[in-house]
Amino acid sequence: MEELDGEPTVTLIPGVNSKKHQMCFDWGPGEMLVCETSFNKKEKSEVVPSCPFIYIIRKDVDVYSQVLRKLFNESHGIFVGLQRIEEELTGKSRKSQLVRVSKNYRSVIRACMEEMHQVAIAAKDPASGRQFSSQVSILSAMELIWNLCEILFIEVAPAGPLLLHLLDWVRLHVCEVDSLSADVLGSENPSKHESFWNLPGNTQTLTELELKWQHWHEECERYLQDCTFASNPHLESLCKIMLGDEAALLEQKELLSNWYHFLVTRLLYSNPTVKPIDLQYYAQSSLDLFLGGESSPEPLDNILMAAFEFDIHQVIKECSIALSNWWFVAHLTDLLDHCKLLQSHNLYFGSNMRECLLLEYASGLFAHPSLWQLGVDYFDYCPELGRVSLELHIERIPLNTEQKALKVLRICEQRQMTEQVRSICKILAMKAVRNNRLGSALSWSIRAKDAAFATLVSDRFLRDYCERGCFSDLDLIDNLGPAMMLSDRLTFLGKYREFHRVYGEKRFADAASLLLSLMTSQIAPRSFWMTLLTDALPLLEQKQVIFSAEQTYELMQCLEDLTSGRPVHGGPDTQQCQDDDIETTKVEMLRLALARNLARAIVREGSLEGF
C-alpha cells in the first residue's frame, strides 16, 4: 500500500536486461503483460533478445492461496454483517457489537493460521514447508496487531482492565509463556497473586486497588532493603522482579521472548493501573531497553509502537507497507471507521482512506476466477467510486460458461447496470452467431434489447428456413411474446412462424388472412414476398374457397407490385436464366391460381348473397 508514503515495491523480472532494453507492456483485467523490447525503431537493434519471453505479472499473490481463500470467504460474511450494524446503536451496545465483530475477524485469522500450520507440517518438501510456516508467522503477526488494536482502539480499556487485556494479549501470542508462566508472570506468592487478579471490577474501586497494591509494593521493598532474601540470590532476584526492577527483569531476557512481553511484565509489577496515555512512554522505553542498541526495530515493532502511541494512521500505513496483501488493512480500517475513529476530526481523509483500501482489496479479488464474487459486496459498500469500479470490473469477467454469464448478469441487473447488461448480452449474442447457434443468439439479443442485431439474427433464421424448409429453435420463436416487437424483422419472424403453426392446425382461413396481412401491413420484407405468395398457393388450390374475392384482389396486387418492380435481366448468365425461368413459371402458376380462386370466390359470395 505504497501510496501511504512507502518506497515503491520492486518486482524483478528474470531474464530481462534493463540496461540494454526496454519493456513493452499491457494491462489486463487482473494481470499485466510485460515483454522485453527496444523502442528506438530507427536504429536496427544489433542485439535482438535471444530468448524473448512474455511475462504475466499479477498484483496480489495471496489471492491465489488455497488456505487464505477461507480467510477471504469467512471475513466477507463478517464484513457484510458489520456494514448492516444499526447506525442508531449507540454507547455500550454498539461498542460490544463492534468488539464482537473484531473478535470474529480474529478468530477467522486464527483458524486460518492453524490450518496453514497443519499444511506446513504436512508439506512434503522443505522449501514449501518453509514458505507455509512463514505465512503462519505473518498470520500470527496480523492477529497480534489486530488484537492490540482491538484492546486500544475498539475496547478502549481504561486503566486497570487495560493491563488485564494486555496480559491476555501477551499470553495468547507467546505460547511458550504458558508453560513458563509460573516463573515469569506468577510469583512466589500465588495467593497474593490470585486475589490481586480477582480484584478489579468486583468490589474494589481503582483507588482502593492502588492503595493495596502500593502497600504490597512497599512491603516488598522493605524486604529487599532488609536483605531478607540475601542468602538466596534467586529469591532476591524474584523480589526485585516483583518490584518491577528493570535490570532484574532484563537478566531474564531469554525468558522474555520480545520487548512487548517485557513491557507487559514490567507494567504488571511496576504500574498495574497504567493509564492508556502513559503506555506510549513505557512502550518506547521497553523497546529501547530490550533491544539495548544491539539491533534496530523491525516493521512489526514499529507497527506495535504506533498502536501504543494511538496513532491509527501510522498503524495502517506501516501495516500496508509491511504486508503485501490488502485484506488486513482493508478490514481493520473499515472496522475502525465503524468505530468512528477515522472521522473528520481525527483524520480529514479518514473515510476516503477506508474506501481507498476497500477498493484495492476488492480489485484484487476480481483478479481471481471465483473470488471476484466476494469483491462485488465490497464495491457495494464504497459510496464514492464503488459503483463505477464494479461496472469496470464486472464487464471484464470472462464469460466462459452460460452459468457464469447468468451469474454476472444477475449481479448487474440487481444493480440496474443497464449498459453492462446490454454489453454482456451483446457479447454473448455475437459469440452465438459466430458459432451458428441462432436460438441462443436471438435470445441474447432480445435480452440486450439490441434491435439491429435481432433483425440480423431473424434474417439468418428466415434464410435457414428458406434453405432447409423448417425452423430451428421453435420453442423460442413460438414464445417470443412482447419481445417480438423489438424489431420489425423479429415481428415478421414470429408472425410467419405463427402462420405455419395455424396452417399446421388446419385453421386455413386464419392462416390465409395472417399471410395476407404480413404483406399488406409491410411487415414482411419485400425479398420475402415471393415466398409468402408461394405459401398461398396450396390455400388457393383448395376445394373450399379460403381467400375471399377481396383478399384475392389484394394478393394479386401484391404479386403485381412485386413483378412490376423487378429489373429486367439480360445477359448470358445461364444460372441467372434458369433462376428467371423458375421465377417466371412460379409467377404464372400464381396468376392462374389467383384467377381461378377469384372466379370461385365471386361465384360463392354471389350465391351466398343471393341466398
Added chain:
Amino acid sequence: MFVARSIAADHKDLIHDVSFDFHGRRMATCSSDQSVKVWDKSESGDWHCTASWKTHSGSVWRVTWAHPEFGQVLASCSFDRTAAVWEEIVGESNDKLRGQSHWVKRTTLVDSRTSVTDVKFAPKHMGLMLATCSADGIVRIYEAPDVMNLSQWSLQHEISCKLSCSCISWNPSSSRAHSPMIAVGSDDSSPNAMAKVQIFEYNENTRKYAKAETLMTVTDPVHDIAFAPNLGRSFHILAIATKDVRIFTLKPVRKELTSSGGPTKFELHIVAQFDNHNSQVWRVSWNITGTVLASSGDDGCVRLWKANYMDNWKCTGILKGNGSPVNGSSQQGNSNPSLGSNIPSLQNSLNGSSAGRYFFPPLDSPRAGSRWSSSIQLLPPPPLPPLVEHSCDADTANLQYPHPRRRYLSRPLNPLPENEGV
C-alpha cells in the same frame, strides 16, 4: 506484484507490442518478424499459441483487439505503410482439434504513404471504428458500417496534424456530455519547438473533427499518449510519454448557449510530472479502472503511478529486469501461495531468532533473497501443439457470412391432400 508465469514468445525478431483482449483470456503479440501471434489461456491457466501468421511485409508496430461485442477482431499496423483488420473464423474442426484458430484478413487500409505508427479501436459506443496515425502526419478514422461484414471499411475522416504522428488515444468517455475526442502525439525531433500533442473533437454540426486543444507545454518528442478511463468524472485525464511522464487534466469550459458550436475549450492542468525514467519514456497505459498509470522508459523499467486519497501522485511499484538469462522451460508457473512475503524484512522479523515469539514457532528459518526466484517451480514444458504458420487467405470476406442480399430460395409448403379442407 509478482511474476506468475513466463512464456517463450518464439518470435524470430524483436517484439514491439503485447496486447490483452478485453477479458484477459487472450493475448496478441507482434514483431519485426512481420508476424502476429495469438495466445489463449486454457482452463488450467496455461497459455498456448493458437495462431501465428505473417501479417505484413514490414515490422509490425502495434496490435490491438476490438471490443468482443464485435466478435474476435484484431487490428495491426506496420512499417509497410498499411494497417490491417483480422477476424477469427469459427469452425474448421481440424484446427480446433489441433488447438489452432484461424484468422483471415478482412481488409487492408492502404491510405497512408508512410509507416503506420499506431492503430486504436474507438470506444464501443461509437460503433466499430478505428483510427490510425502515420509518419506522414495524418490521422485517419475508418468505420465498418456493417459489423457482420468487416471487409468494408470506409475512410470517414482524415485529420492533418502537420507533424509526424507516433501515437493516438481515444477518449473512452461514453457520457453524452462528451463528444468523441482523439489525442495525437508526435515524435518529430526536428529542433523547432512546436507543441507535440493535439486534441481533436468531433463536431456534430459539421460532422468533422476539429482541433480543440494543443498542449503548448509539451515540445519534446512524444512517444505515447493515453486517456484514462473516465469513472464518471466531468473532466478528462491524459497521460503523455515524452522525455518524462506527464499527467494532465482537461476540464471542459462550459460552453455558452449562444456559441456557434465550435469545439469545446478546456482548462489544462498538469497534475504530475516525473523524470524517474531518466530519459525517454516510451509507453504509458492506464489500468482498467484508471487508478494506476504504468510507464516504460529508457531505464528499462516499468513504473507504476498512483494517486493517493489526497490526489498526490507517487511511484508505487517498479518492474525491473534482473539481467540474468532465463533457462529451462517455456512456461513457468508459480502456484505457491505466499503471504506478504515480498517484504523479506517482515518475514525475517517474524521468524526471527527468538523462538516462541508467535503462536506457532516457524518450522525452519526462512531463506533470504528475492522471493520469486526461489518460489517459482519449474514445471515441465506442456506438450505444445505444433505451431503452424497459417498463411492467410486474402480478403475472404464472404467465407463466414454469406452476403445479406443473397436471394432467398423459396420453398412451397407441403401441398394438402385434396379431400381435406375447411
